[in-house]
Amino acid sequence: MQNSVIQGTQPATKRISLTTNQKAFLLFLLILAVVLGLWEIGVRLGLFSQLMPTASATIVNFWSWISDPFFNYGPNDKGIGWHLLVSLRRVMIGFAIGSVIAIPLGILIGLSEVTSKAVDPFIQILKPVSPLAWLPLGLGLLKSSENTALFVIAITSIWPTLINTRFGVSNVDPSYLDVAKTLGASRWRTLFKVILPAAAPYIVSGLRISIGIAWLVIVAAEILVGGTGLGYFVWNEWNNLQISSIITAIIVIGLVGLILDRLFGLLQSWVAFGRRV
Amino acid sequence: MTSTAHLSIQNVSKIFPGQQDWMSKLQRRSSKDFVALENINLEIEPNTFVSIIGPSGCGKSTLLNIIAGLSEPTTGAVMMNGVLITKPGPDRGVVFQNYGLMPWMTVLENIRFAIETVNPKLPLSRQKTIAQEYIELVGLHGAERKHPHELSGGMRQRVGIARALAINPQILLMDEPFGALDALTRGFLQDEVERIWEQQRKTVVLITHSIEEALLLSDKIVMMTRGPAAQIAKILDVPFARPRHRETLDEHPAYHELKSEMELHLTKETRAVEEARIK
Numbered sequence: 001m002q003n004s005v006i007q008g009t010q011p012a013t014k015r016i017s018l019t020t021n022q023k024a025f026l027l028f029l030l031i032l033a034v035v036l037g038l039w040e041i042g043v044r045l046g047l048f049s050q051l052m053p054t055a056s057a058t059i060v061n062f063w064s065w066i067s068d069p070f071f072n073y074g075p076n077d078k079g080i081g082w083h084l085l086v087s088l089r090r091v092m093i094g095f096a097i098g099s100v101i102a103i104p105l106g107i108l109i110g111l112s113e114v115t116s117k118a119v120d121p122f123i124q125i126l127k128p129v130s131p132l133a134w135l136p137l138g139l140g141l142l143k144s145s146e147n148t149a150l151f152v153i154a155i156t157s158i159w160p161t162l163i164n165t166r167f168g169v170s171n172v173d174p175s176y177l178d179v180a181k182t183l184g185a186s187r188w189r190t191l192f193k194v195i196l197p198a199a200a201p202y203i204v205s206g207l208r209i210s211i212g213i214a215w216l217v218i219v220a221a222e223i224l225v226g227g228t229g230l231g232y233f234v235w236n237e238w239n240n241l242q243i244s245s246i247i248t249a250i251i252v253i254g255l256v257g258l259i260l261d262r263l264f265g266l267l268q269s270w271v272a273f274g275r276r277v
Numbered sequence: 278m279t280s281t282a283h284l285s286i287q288n289v290s291k292i293f294p295g296q297q298d299w300m301s302k303l304q305r306r307s308s309k310d311f312v313a314l315e316n317i318n319l320e321i322e323p324n325t326f327v328s329i330i331g332p333s334g335c336g337k338s339t340l341l342n343i344i345a346g347l348s349e350p351t352t353g354a355v356m357m358n359g360v361l362i363t364k365p366g367p368d369r370g371v372v373f374q375n376y377g378l379m380p381w382m383t384v385l386e387n388i389r390f391a392i393e394t395v396n397p398k399l400p401l402s403r404q405k406t407i408a409q410e411y412i413e414l415v416g417l418h419g420a421e422r423k424h425p426h427e428l429s430g431g432m433r434q435r436v437g438i439a440r441a442l443a444i445n446p447q448i449l450l451m452d453e454p455f456g457a458l459d460a461l462t463r464g465f466l467q468d469e470v471e472r473i474w475e476q477q478r479k480t481v482v483l484i485t486h487s488i489e490e491a492l493l494l495s496d497k498i499v500m501m502t503r504g505p506a507a508q509i510a511k512i513l514d515v516p517f518a519r520p521r522h523r524e525t526l527d528e529h530p531a532y533h534e535l536k537s538e539m540e541l542h543l544t545k546e547t548r549a550v551e552e553a554r555i556k
Contacts, residue, residue: 175377181365182345183394183444193390197381273380274426 053244061244062251076236080252083233087222088256090146090229091214094153098214099207102158106165106203107196116166123162131156131217135224145225149218156217160209168202169195200271208264215257281480282368282447284321284344288353290314291339313339315506317353319499326474326481328491330539331501331510332546337484341452344482345371357448367395370441372451376433378425378440384412385421388440395444411439414473431462438470448480456486467493468523475520488539492532493521500539503546503553510542 018026039055042048053061069081109116134155138148172195180190222231230253237245295308313336321327329337342348344355346365355362357369371377378387388408392399399407412421415435425433434454441449454470455463467490474481474494485491491498498513517529526532 175373175375176379178347178365178371178373179377179379179391180394181347182367182369182371183391184365184367185394189394194379197379200381271381273424275380 051241051243053247058244058247061242062248065245065248066252078228080230080233080249083228083230084252084256087218087229087231090149090222091153091211091218094150094218095157095211095214097150098154098157098210099161101154102161102206102210103165103203106162106206107169107191107199110166110169110199111191111195113170116170123159127159127163131213132220132224135221145227149221149225149229152221153214153218157210157214160213161203161206164202164206164209165199168199168206171202172198197271201268201275204264204268204271208261208268211260211264212257215253215260219253281323281478282357283323283359284319284448284480284482285356285359286317286319286321286340286344286353287356289317289340289343289350289355290352291336291343291348292351312506313504314343314350315508317507317509319509319512321480321482321497323480324478325496326483326494327497327499328483328485328495329499329501330485330488330491330543331507332503332543332550333486334550335501335504335507335546337501338452341450341482341484344448345369345450367444368447370444370446370449372434372437372441372449372454374453374456376425376430376437376457378433378436380425383422383424384417384428384436385409387425387436388412388443391440391444407443408439411443414442414476415439416469429462430458431466434458434466435469438473442473442477442479446479448482451481451483453484453486455490463487463490464523470494471521488536488543491515491539492517492535493523493526498535498539500542503550510546513538 036055043052043054065080069079069084071077071079072082109119131152134152135148138151139145142148142151176194176198177190180194185193218229219231219234222229223235224231226232226235230249234246234249237243237249290312291314293311293313295310297307297309301307317340329340331337339348343350344362346362346369349363379390382390385405385408388411389404392404392407396404409421412418415438417432417435417439420428420432425436428436434457437454441451455466458466471494481494483491483494492515495515498515500510500513502508502510513535515535516531517526
């Protein structure tokens with residue numbers, strides 16, 4: 001039996017083989033180059049508004065902001081790093097307040113079907129409201145722009161976390177609960193040792209959505225509230241007609257949002273233990 | 278020999294109520310009451326290994342859940358050592374078909390969780406020693422710090438068995454414990470259960486689909502009729518000497534007779550189930 005070796009048809013010529021990631025990275029660079037090239041040429045040919053800076057000027061401006069983020073020449077002339085820190089601080093405080101409300105409330109209503117159904121209309125009605133609609137209410141109630149920003153972020157952060165926590169707590173795999181029952185575990189022990197760890201991936205995925213939305217909303221809130229922060233920075237640079245600085249801010253906001261999302265992604269895989277949410 | 282239990286199942290019926298209120302009738306979602314079990318009477322002697330076998334949907338798992346206390350009988354009662362079973366408790370160790378391991382706990386933590394729940398005042402070091410003992414018993418030495426998702430199905434069920442045994446229950450309830458495993462792993466784990474049972478000889482109730490499994494492990498085999506309103510068809514004595522070995526089991530003169538009787542019964546019942554489903 002000579003035919004038992006299965007022969008593949010290998011091409012004789014050796015080609016440079018790239019992994020998928022390497023190919024994707026090259027394509028990414030190509031797209032970036034095309035976008036920047038069209039931008040540069042378009043501005044130089046006068047195809048866009050006169051306010052539009054060239055790509056090269058924007059990159060230079062971007063670098064000047066990024067290389068020296070923490071200068072401070074008075075309230076209207078601060079490095080972008082300061083604004084970033086202020087925005088991050090607001091998001092973190094507002095997000096913490098929202099989560100401290102949303103997680104226990106989510107657990108509470110997740111444990112009881114009656115409460116869950118009773119609270120549901122409130123959630124369903126308040127969830128789709130744009131966070132910015134709460135802003136005037138915050139100003140009226142709290143009479144402080146700083147606290148209003150926190151209030152809006154907190155309100156924003158509540159809904160995804162609340163809904164996910166409720167879902168996670170009320171959808172614990174019944175076999176885990178059966179195990180706890182057959183061992184004679186108390187309600188508290190079942191809650192802390194079984195229900196909460198079982199719901200943890202859902203809770204964290206709620207937090208991940210919440211922080212994403214909070215980061216979206218902070219810019220808008222700061223544009224309206226003013227004073228400091230990335231939103232204020234964007235608006236201030238618009239008043240100065242500095243489009244390249246606005247683009248810088250957009251990229252910074254995007255990068256920070258990406259990092260926040262990835263951090264919660266890590267936390268998510270840390271509590272998942274092989275489960276998929 | 279460890280303390281072990283006498284189980285008495287007396288006139289147990291289980292009816293799952295249907296939805297017949299006017300709301301569900303209006304939505305055309307009304308359903309009739311479903312009689313899962315009807316008048317089950319069964320005495321399980323201490324230190325015996327009893328298998329319950331029957332066609333699918335015959336209420337085997339329902340019966341086990343009633344013994345475990347996870348479900349209440351509609352009529353009748355289950356007594357353990359003369360005491361009425363009303364709720365789940367650590368005097369009965371349960372091995373679940375889908376293992377029921379907590380994914381966020383390691384092998385050791387899963388077992389220690391059971392020990393600590395049942396006996397919270399036990400010092401931590403003692404809990405760990407006991408957990409380790411049962412990890413050794415089921416042959417999982419070296420896997421203590423692994424999480425369930427890092428284990429194969431067979432290894433997961435060993436943890437399930439170790440956890441059920443670690444609380445030193447008087448009776449072990451196993452609900453199709455090897456149903457989710459491939460045939461080779463299943464055979465291997467059956468041998469393991471036989472080996473472990475020889476050491477402890479606890480009262481065991483095993484729910485199974487497998488004739489070979491029942492013959493290898495049991496002292497008594499309870500054959501059930503098809504559902505709805507499943508009943509006990511016949512109880513077989515399995516006279517083979519222990520310890521038993523899969524390879525030599527069929528040399529026993531009664532083996533083939535028992536096997537064909539069970540096959541006949543199960544085939545007949547399963548055919549009836551299938552036919553009823555078509556109608």
